[in-house]
Amino acid sequence: MQFLHTMLRVGDLERSIEFYTNVIGMKLLRRSENPEYKYSLAFLGFEANPHQAELELTYNHGVTEYDMGNAYGHIAIGVPDAYAACEAVKKAGGNVTREAGPVKGGTTVIAFVQDPDGYKIELIERKDMASAGTGLR
Ligand SMILES: C[C@@H](O)C(=O)SC[C@H](NC(=O)CC[C@H](N)C(=O)O)C(=O)NCC(=O)O
Numbered sequence: 207m208q209f210l211h212t213m214l215r216v217g218d219l220e221r222s223i224e225f226y227t228n229v230i231g232m233k234l235l236r237r238s239e240n241p242e243y244k245y246s247l248a249f250l251g252f253e254a255n256p257h258q259a260e261l262e263l264t265y266n267h268g269v270t271e272y273d274m275g276n277a278y279g280h281i282a283i284g285v286p287d288a289y290a291a292c293e294a295v296k297k298a299g300g301n302v303t304r305e306a307g308p309v310k311g312g313t314t315v316i317a318f319v320q321d322p323d324g325y326k327i328e329l330i331e332r333k334d335m336a337s338a339g340t341g342l343r
């Protein structure tokens with residue numbers, strides 16, 4: 207088996223695609239429309255399945271916001287340098303809600319970014335990723 211995607215409901219699909227491509231550096235992998243059930247999908251990621259898990263964004267036509275509740279935590283992205291990633295996010299107009307630094311009580315360097323709908327994204331510094339050329343623009 208393989209972990210394929212995480213689905214988030216968003217209030218403005220184009221706004222979210224813009225954020226996840228231009229701020230986070232993902233690729234728009236594919237889109238689909240379901241006019242019968244009045245929703246649109248966009249799949250984004252750094253690589254398509256099966257190479258990496260994908261993010262599925264769901265837009266229900268006419269629904270511009272959701273009750274975010276208190277259960278959702280975050281999705282996590284590995285970056286070679288969390289400090290540089292935060293600067294790149296800010297430069298691209300993104301919202302860093304927790305600057306890069308060691309996790310409380312530990313040594314792993316993390317940061318948090320908020321997407322346009324308020325979903326949190328954790329940036330986790332992974333030195334092993336430096337050679338992979340991954341990471342935020
Ligand atoms: C493409 C695949 O990864 C899907 O997740 S589509 C599944 C489908 N999604 C929706 O209907 C989205 C709109 C819906 N109003 C929502 O907000 O979730 C789905 O969940 N279908 C349910 C079913 O029983 O088929």
Ligand code: NI
Pocket residue numbers: 211213262
């Ligand atoms: Ni799905």
